[in-house]
Amino acid sequence: MKNVALSSEKIKMAYISIFARSFGKNEKKKLGYGATGSLIMAFSIWIVFKHYLCQVSVLSLQKIPIDASLEMPVKVINDTKISRYLEGQTEEVKPTCNFLEPRSDYCEITGDIRVHGKSSTVSIASLQSRLSGYNKTHHCKLNHSVPAILFSLGGFSGNHFHDFSDLVVPLYITSQQFNGEVQFLVTDYKPWWVSKFRRILENLSRYEIIDIDKQENVHCFSSVIIGLKYHKELSIDPSKSPAGVSMKDFRRFLRSTYSLQRTKAIKLRESDQDRRPRLLIITRRKSRAFVNVGRISKSARNLGYEVVVAEANLSTDLSKFAALVNSCDVLMGVHGAGLANMVFLPDNAILIQIVPLGKIERLARADFAEPSKDMNIRYLEYNIGVKESSLIKEYPIEHVIFRDPMVVHKQGWGAVKSMYLERQNVKLDVHRFKPTLSKAFELLRH
Structure with missing residues (x-):
């Protein structure tokens, strides 16, 4: 008809x-x-x-x-x-x-x-x-x-x-x-x-x-x-x-809904010697995992953070995890679903997104950078280098996946997902990453 x-x-x-x-x-x-x-x-x-x-x-x-x-x-x-x-x-x-x-x-x-x-x-x-x-x-x-x-x-x-x-x-x-x-x-x-x-x-x-x-x-x-x-x-x-x-x-x-107590993140003052902002590091198991989370945590503590490490998965009690996130002032993690927990952060808190290799910056910003503006959350982004990717153990540094990721993109999303999201873990260079953590600390003063 x-x-x-x-x-x-x-x-x-x-x-x-x-x-x-x-x-x-x-x-x-x-x-x-x-x-x-x-x-x-x-x-x-x-x-x-x-x-x-x-x-x-x-x-x-x-x-x-x-x-x-x-x-x-x-x-x-x-x-x-x-x-x-x-x-x-x-x-x-x-x-x-x-x-x-x-x-x-x-x-x-x-x-x-x-x-x-x-x-x-x-x-x-x-x-x-x-x-x-x-x-x-x-x-x-x-x-x-x-x-x-x-x-x-x-x-x-x-x-x-x-x-x-x-x-x-x-x-x-x-x-x-x-x-x-x-x-x-x-x-x-x-x-x-x-x-x-x-x-x-x-x-x-x-x-x-x-x-x-x-x-x-x-x-x-x-x-x-x-x-x-x-x-x-x-x-x-x-x-x-x-x-x-x-x-x-x-x-x-x-x-x-979840009886969350904090509406605003900590505001540090120069005279505050004992107050430590709370940093939550979201970890992952299967892919895009931090392989040196211990060193990252130690570096953050040396800067003055109280550090909490947690994983968000299907078995996680959402009510308890919401309370944990709400108790923190900074949330960081590799690009992935766990960063969506930023919805529970207090106002003026900070989200640090670690972007893996693969020319996925546009996706990363659409998923988390742009939404953070509407949530009154401040956003920082850290793009890893080649030596911080686990892929460097599998391919030579001159390989096309490092030199020109768009070649992989032209093969379709399946290839991009397989190479850069499912097979890649992150070993943060704590010295290179330190300025990002320091900037987050300073933002909490304003």
């Missing part, structure tokens, strides 16, 4: 095919940056209006893999009206679908909305369909008095950076306007993920999360948001968010 645009004119049949991502992200970026995860999971949404089939609009949510080589077949529907003509009377359902943002697709629908997890469908029922008894599979079994947000835990959930950037922050943006009076419907449900972020989820919704994929019954709502609103990497654009909320508001929300 040919795709056509819907209008308020009398129509017998219209069909719109829309491709929408399951939660706001740029799929090319995901595929390009290659964080952990399997195939990209996406919603394919159909809005079908059939006059002769009792006026039922059905949104079928099917999960399909996306190939990086395919272009996104996106149709834009902005403030579309679907009119139903029932014996001379018009009943309107008004879905607002925003596919204009480069990284965020979502639909907001108001009406008689029916969600059937078993068949992965969201239907908009008209007055005639309710009276005629059409399609018993979409008869309401559970009526809800609050709006719903339907989103996926697929994609790269389980990677701490993507957990916050792709899910937690967008969920906050999408749901905070409801002050807890909203029902979360989750597809691709992961019990461990829900357990890890339970305190955040419970502070955004007063209702138990529904694993919608397992639901035999039809859940009915007067309003549903499909997908999450995403603004930018690990951050919020106040001009696009309800009530102008910002990343500072999100960080206040986190402090309240």
Whole structure:
């Protein structure tokens, strides 16, 4: 059936095919940056209006893999009206679908909305369909008095950076306007993920999360948001968010959620001889690990820091780790998911990102340097030299991977990820790195 645009004119049949991502992200970026995860999971949404089939609009949510080589077949529907003509009377359902943002697709629908997890469908029922008894599979079994947000835990959930950037922050943006009076419907449900972020989820919704994929019954709502609103990497654009909320508001929300005590980092004075700023060194095991963390710690202590070394992994108790990060004034680590814990730092704290070899500075800045500005966190960057990379043990110094990393980049993200992120560890030159630690110390005086 040919795709056509819907209008308020009398129509017998219209069909719109829309491709929408399951939660706001740029799929090319995901595929390009290659964080952990399997195939990209996406919603394919159909809005079908059939006059002769009792006026039922059905949104079928099917999960399909996306190939990086395919272009996104996106149709834009902005403030579309679907009119139903029932014996001379018009009943309107008004879905607002925003596919204009480069990284965020979502639909907001108001009406008689029916969600059937078993068949992965969201239907908009008209007055005639309710009276005629059409399609018993979409008869309401559970009526809800609050709006719903339907989103996926697929994609790269389980990677701490993507957990916050792709899910937690967008969920906050999408749901905070409801002050807890909203029902979360989750597809691709992961019990461990829900357990890890339970305190955040419970502070955004007063209702138990529904694993919608397992639901035999039809859940009915007067309003549903499909997908999450995403603004930018690990951050919020106040001009696009309800009530102008910002990343500072999100960080206040986190402090309240986890009962974090510190709002501001230490401010040193020349007369302070006994006060030592606290430095947290984020370590890693499998790749981009510090191989001389002991020497780094000793050097930092000699400069006047109190040093804490910790690893953030899937088994980490998020509540305890949030408190640890909040107790520190400086956080440092090699580019990676663990740096996303900067969301728990106090204001005016300092993030030091160690950037490994491989011409990934642009990625490093997009993921952490730019977001730090919106969090009121000061940012320092240290780019390692060839001799600080473990790759020097595998390849001669004149090798192309050192001399011209763009040759590797031209082979695709898989090659870049394998060479520079998965196979590379870091042995910091503590003398070369000392000025960066000293600068962080001085910044805490201002």
